[in-house]
Amino acid sequence: MGDATVGVAVLGASGSAGGELVRLLAVHPSFDICYLGAQRAAGETLAQVHPHLEALSLGTELLRDGDPAQVAAVAELVFTALPHGASAAVVPALRAAGCTVVDLAGDFRLAAEDYPAWYGFPHPAPDLLPDAVYGLPELLGERLPGAGLVANPGCYPTSVVLGCAPLLAAGLVEPGRICVDGKTGLSGAGREPTPSSMYVATEGSIRPYRLPRHQHTPEMERGLQLASGHTADVLFAPHLVPTVRGVVTTSYLTLAPGITSETLTACLAEAYRDRPFVRVLPAGEMVDAKRTRGSNVIELQAVADPRTGTAVVVGALDNLIKGAAGQAIQNANLALGLPETSGLPSLGVYP
Numbered sequence: 001m002g003d004a005t006v007g008v009a010v011l012g013a014s015g016s017a018g019g020e021l022v023r024l025l026a027v028h029p030s031f032d033i034c035y036l037g038a039q040r041a042a043g044e045t046l047a048q049v050h051p052h053l054e055a056l057s058l059g060t061e062l063l064r065d066g067d068p069a070q071v072a073a074v075a076e077l078v079f080t081a082l083p084h085g086a087s088a089a090v091v092p093a094l095r096a097a098g099c100t101v102v103d104l105a106g107d108f109r110l111a112a113e114d115y116p117a118w119y120g121f122p123h124p125a126p127d128l129l130p131d132a133v134y135g136l137p138e139l140l141g142e143r144l145p146g147a148g149l150v151a152n153p154g155c156y157p158t159s160v161v162l163g164c165a166p167l168l169a170a171g172l173v174e175p176g177r178i179c180v181d182g183k184t185g186l187s188g189a190g191r192e193p194t195p196s197s198m199y200v201a202t203e204g205s206i207r208p209y210r211l212p213r214h215q216h217t218p219e220m221e222r223g224l225q226l227a228s229g230h231t232a233d234v235l236f237a238p239h240l241v242p243t244v245r246g247v248v249t250t251s252y253l254t255l256a257p258g259i260t261s262e263t264l265t266a267c268l269a270e271a272y273r274d275r276p277f278v279r280v281l282p283a284g285e286m287v288d289a290k291r292t293r294g295s296n297v298i299e300l301q302a303v304a305d306p307r308t309g310t311a312v313v314v315g316a317l318d319n320l321i322k323g324a325a326g327q328a329i330q331n332a333n334l335a336l337g338l339p340e341t342s343g344l345p346s347l348g349v350y351p
């Protein structure tokens with residue numbers, strides 16, 4: 001499959017996030033895809049599963065259901081775009097074989113004791129958790145160079161932590177309770193069809209789900225603590241909206257006295273001054289998930305409402321790119337000492 005600088009495996013290449021990884025990695029200047037993993041789709045070609053990728057030379061490659069030793073024999077870098085639990089089952093062997101792993105599932109984002117309550121299983125490899133780097137490059141990038149295991153953040157936590165942590169760290173909002181309203185398009189649920197994700201169930205529907213126990217809740221709390229040094233209780237209400245891509249989070253925090261929209265905006269603008277994938281909107285301009293579609297960009301906006309003493313922080317991103325595959329590649333770039341932007345789109349598709 002080409003002579004590459006770094007041999008790369010994508011496990012879960014037949015899935016939604018895996019398909020986006022393949023599409024982006026195929027034009028990455030330093031990575032060469034040498035293994036495409038799948039389970040039920042094993043034996044099919046990439047183009048059979050993802051017809052939009054047929055033009056790639058990889059289009060005729062067969063998806064494989066090999067064991068970690070077979071993956072490690074050909075790949076130095078492995079992206080695990082697998083369901084929760086399935087990643088944790090293969091990552092220990094991949095790490096033992098010397099692979100650098102970027103995990104897109106939630107299997108390495110929390111402390112071991114959180115897994116039974118929030119993911120429904122005891123963690124099978126708790127000894128790996130202390131070394132897993134939570135990969136939020138804009139705020140927690142210092143541990144990424146040389147990291148062997150990167151926990152790629154969830155789409156909702158990426159939006160919430162990038163928007164709120166600088167304001168918490170600067171004391172412009174109070175720690176304590178943060179209420180988060182989240183909205184996601186249907187691709188956030190993966191490719192497996194279910195009765196509740198069918199067109200007849202989703203057309204015209206806007207509905208909450210997994211209230212109040214969505215697994216991204218403790219991840220937001222942990223990410224905010226890591227990135228701001230402050231402890232906050234997060235109340236998270238996710239909603240499904242009838243679009244394909246896009247995440248929007250609206251976070252409500254207690255405003256510190258005397259703080260204006262301009263102060264909040266200036267704080268975010270300063271925090272992300274040189275960051276290529278964060279667009280902080282001027283006071284009064286509203287974010288729009290549609291503008292982020294197809295890019296690794298997150299849009300952020302912060303508004304003060306002095307009447308109620310509330311700071312409203314809004315983030316918007318493409319769940320499959322900055323919320324998954326794009327951020328995973330950004331993390332891999334930094335882990336391996338490559339330019340952060342390498343192979344990543346900063347221009348959206350619009351309208």
Ligand SMILES: NC(=O)c1ccc[n+]([C@@H]2O[C@H](COP(=O)([O-])OP(=O)(O)OC[C@H]3O[C@@H](n4cnc5c(N)ncnc54)[C@H](OP(=O)(O)O)[C@@H]3O)[C@@H](O)[C@H]2O)c1
Nearest residue numbers: 012014015016017038039040041081082105188190191324
């Ligand atoms: N979709 C998003 O917006 C998004 C955003 C952030 C993070 N993530 C995370 O990324 C991961 C993948 O999500 P997705 O949306 O791409 O899901 P998906 O479309 O359902 O894809 C899952 C992939 O995993 C493979 N797979 C399932 N069980 C497996 C097993 N036991 N061993 C090996 N391969 C297995 C599937 O292969 P077959 O289909 O061939 O069986 C498929 O390729 C999840 O952990 C998800 O939470 C997703």
